[in-house]
Amino acid sequence: MTATKSESRISAAFTRLRSEGETGVIPYVTVGYPEIDTVQHVVPALVEGGATMIELGIPFSDPLADGATVQHSSFEALKNGVTVEYCLRTARELRAAGVDVPLAFMGYFNPIASYGLDRFAEQCAEAGVDGLIVPDLPVGESDELVKACRRHGRDLIFMVAPTSTDALIGAVAQQASGFIYCVSLTGTTGARSSLPSGLAAFLARVREKTDLPLAVGFGISKPEHVAEVGKYAEAVAVGSSVIDRLGRASREQQPEVMRDFVRYLRGL
Amino acid sequence: MTSAGIERIRPGDLPDEHGRFGEFGGIYAPVTLIPAIDELTVAYEQAREDPDFQIELDGLLESYVGRATPLYHAKALSEKVGGAQIYLKREDLAHTGAHKINNALAQGLLAKRMGKPRIIAETGAGQHGVAAATVCAMLGLECIVYMGEVDIARQSLNVFRMKLLGAEVRPVTSGSRTLKDAMNEAIRDWVTNVGDTYYLIGSAAGMHPYPMMVRDFQSVIGQETRQQILKAAGRLPDVVVACVGGGSNAIGMFYPFIGDESVELHGAEAAGYGIETGKHAATLSAGRIGVLHGSRSYVLQDDDGQIIEAHSISAGLDYPGVGPEHSYLKEIGRAHYHPVTDAEALEGFKMLCLTEGIIPALESAHAVYLGQQLAAGRDSNDIMVINLSGRGDKDMHTVAEALGVEL
Numbered sequence: 001m002t003a004t005k006s007e008s009r010i011s012a013a014f015t016r017l018r019s020e021g022e023t024g025v026i027p028y029v030t031v032g033y034p035e036i037d038t039v040q041h042v043v044p045a046l047v048e049g050g051a052t053m054i055e056l057g058i059p060f061s062d063p064l065a066d067g068a069t070v071q072h073s074s075f076e077a078l079k080n081g082v083t084v085e086y087c088l089r090t091a092r093e094l095r096a097a098g099v100d101v102p103l104a105f106m107g108y109f110n111p112i113a114s115y116g117l118d119r120f121a122e123q124c125a126e127a128g129v130d131g132l133i134v135p136d137l138p139v140g141e142s143d144e145l146v147k148a149c150r151r152h153g154r155d156l157i158f159m160v161a162p163t164s165t166d167a168l169i170g171a172v173a174q175q176a177s178g179f180i181y182c183v184s185l186t187g188t189t190g191a192r193s194s195l196p197s198g199l200a201a202f203l204a205r206v207r208e209k210t211d212l213p214l215a216v217g218f219g220i221s222k223p224e225h226v227a228e229v230g231k232y233a234e235a236v237a238v239g240s241s242v243i244d245r246l247g248r249a250s251r252e253q254q255p256e257v258m259r260d261f262v263r264y265l266r267g268l
Numbered sequence: 269m270t271s272a273g274i275e276r277i278r279p280g281d282l283p284d285e286h287g288r289f290g291e292f293g294g295i296y297a298p299v300t301l302i303p304a305i306d307e308l309t310v311a312y313e314q315a316r317e318d319p320d321f322q323i324e325l326d327g328l329l330e331s332y333v334g335r336a337t338p339l340y341h342a343k344a345l346s347e348k349v350g351g352a353q354i355y356l357k358r359e360d361l362a363h364t365g366a367h368k369i370n371n372a373l374a375q376g377l378l379a380k381r382m383g384k385p386r387i388i389a390e391t392g393a394g395q396h397g398v399a400a401a402t403v404c405a406m407l408g409l410e411c412i413v414y415m416g417e418v419d420i421a422r423q424s425l426n427v428f429r430m431k432l433l434g435a436e437v438r439p440v441t442s443g444s445r446t447l448k449d450a451m452n453e454a455i456r457d458w459v460t461n462v463g464d465t466y467y468l469i470g471s472a473a474g475m476h477p478y479p480m481m482v483r484d485f486q487s488v489i490g491q492e493t494r495q496q497i498l499k500a501a502g503r504l505p506d507v508v509v510a511c512v513g514g515g516s517n518a519i520g521m522f523y524p525f526i527g528d529e530s531v532e533l534h535g536a537e538a539a540g541y542g543i544e545t546g547k548h549a550a551t552l553s554a555g556r557i558g559v560l561h562g563s564r565s566y567v568l569q570d571d572d573g574q575i576i577e578a579h580s581i582s583a584g585l586d587y588p589g590v591g592p593e594h595s596y597l598k599e600i601g602r603a604h605y606h607p608v609t610d611a612e613a614l615e616g617f618k619m620l621c622l623t624e625g626i627i628p629a630l631e632s633a634h635a636v637y638l639g640q641q642l643a644a645g646r647d648s649n650d651i652m653v654i655n656l657s658g659r660g661d662k663d664m665h666t667v668a669e670a671l672g673v674e675l
Contacts, residue, residue: 062448062452085572111573135298136298136559
């Protein structure tokens with residue numbers, strides 16, 4: 001329990017959620033998809049719709065934890081010329097535009113390592129990015145990035161999965177700050193029609209090991225999912241169904257579609 | 269004289285308990301896979317210590333794969349080159365026509381032992397896919413092979429072979445549609461079906477324990493070579509040469525010689541159209557340290573850490589990563605890696621056809637060319653072994669096209 005943790009924007013957002021008794025919604029958008037500046041264009045609308053926090057995806061050429069939808073967005077974003085530097089600039093622009101919810105980057109390890117772990121954490125702090133999720137960095141390989149994030153007061157958010165042993169969940173709880181990202185199922189990202197069975201038992205196992213808030217992601221696309229997950233966790237992360245809607249909407253429609261989708265997920 | 273395929277050379281040496289070869293290797297994998305990786309590590313360690321597993325593997329290596337493969341003194345080639353005496357380790361004569369079967373058989377037995385009925389594999393040239401399909405047919409296991417669309421087009425013969433052997437070949441349409449994308453897709457399948465599925469990696473790359481396990485299973489190549497050259501020439505070779513894509517045949521050949529400081533180890537990387545063109549697969553020569561497919565190693569990547577598409581005339585070397593142990597051997601200076609272009613590989617290819625009556629795989633032709641270069645001008649008493657990792661039947665269409673011949 002470091003001082004950083006209790007003061008972070010992410011922790012504050014979860015404290016507010018708890019007091020309001022609401023289930024948080026964390027939309028994921030890939031920076032640079034479908035157009036280079038779509039994220040700047042739609043994040044204010046996501047916030048207006050009631051998003052608790054925004055995950056900004058840093059595209060990668062080899063997104064091996066992602067299903068077809070996020071993969072496609074990642075390849076398109078790279079074609080649009082997105083770089084790590086551009087992702088940082090996007091975050092700065094969002095802050096300058098008055099976006100005040102927590103922002104977290106979701107990105108694979110290689111581009112971040114190539115940029116430099118300490119430099120990246122430092123630039124996140126400077127750009128107003130509060131947290132970092134790295135889907136191919138398990139806790140066993142995370143020491144250096146944990147140190148960099150602590151040095152610059154950023155939350156490094158770890159994932160746990162239904163296959164995770166209690167020992168691994170315990171190790172994650174030791175290192176994690178901000179919240180713990182619970183992968184709902186064994187599989188890649190992508191919308192599913194129903195939640196996996198055994199989710200409640202899995203989340204109970206995680207809850208036993210940590211006081212941190214839990215967010216559940218992978219496969220979530222409907223208000224029924226949000227309501228069900230809300231019984232056991234503080235928030236949901238929603239990626240593929242956001243990306244899918246962004247890809248299909250015209251530029252003019254995108255903000256409204258995003259705002260309405262978050263409201264829809266919240267049961268409004 | 270089948271030798272112990274999974275005997276480690278010096279117990280307690282690398283990788284360490286974190287799967288590291290110096291700063292290389294490790295386990296950079298989605299969290300869902302961590303228990304499966306742990307399960308595999310434990311199962312492999314138990315199998316390695318189990319005499320029954322060893323006996324079964326050795327028996328099949330002999331009776332099914334056809335080991336030991338010969339070590340052939342290529343006198344005509346040696347004379348033509350004018351230098352060291354060149355010996356060829358004939359992995360091209362192994363069942364299915366390449367060294368890939370050594371590892372596929374061993375991992376197939378391991379999967380069976382672990383009670384995993386469903387095997388997935390990635391393939392580039394199709395040699396590993398064919399080896400996996402072969403072993404699965406023999407052991408009664410379901411086999412799904414991921415293969416990039418580009419590779420499917422240039423290796424249609426191997427696709428047909430896999431299907432004949434009962435495997436399902438799933439085309440991969442994402443990214444560059446080659447080996448790296450096939451590996452991404454196989455990892456996605458593994459994440460999704462982690463309970464009943466065994467991921468049979470064919471290269472010495474990927475997350476721990478694969479680089480160690482594939483090396484150990486391929487070390488039969490170097491162990492046999494050692495015994496054979498001692499018998500044939502009464503001493504160890506001066507130079508050992510192998511081609512390096514992901515690096516499985518090379519590490520299998522090099523590993524048993526690592527402790528012998530007098531033995532030079534040289535790897536031939538695919539330089540495609542030439543390193544300066546950017547169209548190549550020479551990861552160790554022109555890459556930079558990064559993380560791809562679960563391990564830290566040299567990687568072909570741009571300034572922003574995005575993986576660059578590799579290029580090689582040989583699909584089996586067309587990979588932007590390399591096994592972490594090769595990165596380590598390069599870093600400590602124990603092995604040396606050299607770029608060999610498509611054109612040079614074709615030269616080596618033709619030379620071996622004409623001087624020795626052996627049609628090598630295009631992958632192996634890279635090693636042949638490098639061997640010629642390194643042998644020329646050396647003392648005629650010097651001994652060089654080139655690992656002829658596979659045969660060239662699969663490459664007839666590619667070679668014909670490169671030579672401007674219509675079949």
